[in-house]
Amino acid sequence: MSTVxxxxxxMTCGHxxxxxxxxxxxLAGVTxxxxxxxxxxxxxxxPATxxxxxxAVAEAGYTARGAVS
Known part of the structure; x- marks a missing residue:
């Protein structure tokens, strides 16, 4: 299984x-x-796209800016 x-x-804190x-x-399949x-x-x-x-990140209130690796 791959990691991305x-x-x-x-994000600014532990919460x-x-x-x-x-x-x-x-997310389905995330291990x-x-x-x-x-x-x-x-x-x-x-296998998450x-x-x-x-x-999912948006649902948490933040913005994902794409894969870095």
Missing amino acids: TYRVDG CAQSVSREVGA EVAVDLEAHTVAVTG ESDVAA
């Missing part, structure tokens, strides 16, 4: 990171989510 890292704008992790983690608050990224392991991740 996305840039996330707007932000938890919200993003919870929403992205709820791991790792939020890096300092780097403003979320690494997603599983970029648009799925962007929608």
